[in-house]
Amino acid sequence: MAANFRKSGSTDYQMSRMVSAIAWIACIAGIILILFDLGNLSDRNIYLMTGIGCFAAGIFIFLIGKAFVIARKKEDQENGRS
Incomplete structure (x- = not known):
């Protein structure tokens, strides 16, 4: 039974801050x-493509992290x- 108990308040906050x-x-x-x-706007510009x-x-990491926190609170x- 003790294994099912979790302190969700502080761990959710820490996880949210770390993912953010x-x-x-x-x-x-x-x-x-x-x-x-x-200056070089083309698909061969490795810096531009990697940056995008x-x-x-x-943005995806931020949204997924917030979704996990909301799901755990629910x-x-x-x-x-x-």
Whole structure:
């Protein structure tokens, strides 16, 4: 029974902050890569393509992290923990 008990408040907050930090790092890295060689707008520009990918991944990471936190809070409410 003790294995099923979890402290969701602090771990959810820590997970949300960590995922948000990773997402911000990915977005900032993507913006830096995009601005590194912006003059050459073509599909052969590796910095531009990688930057767009990092920026899109950062947004995706942020949204998935928030969705996990919301799902865990909803699960806790349904189980009567909170």
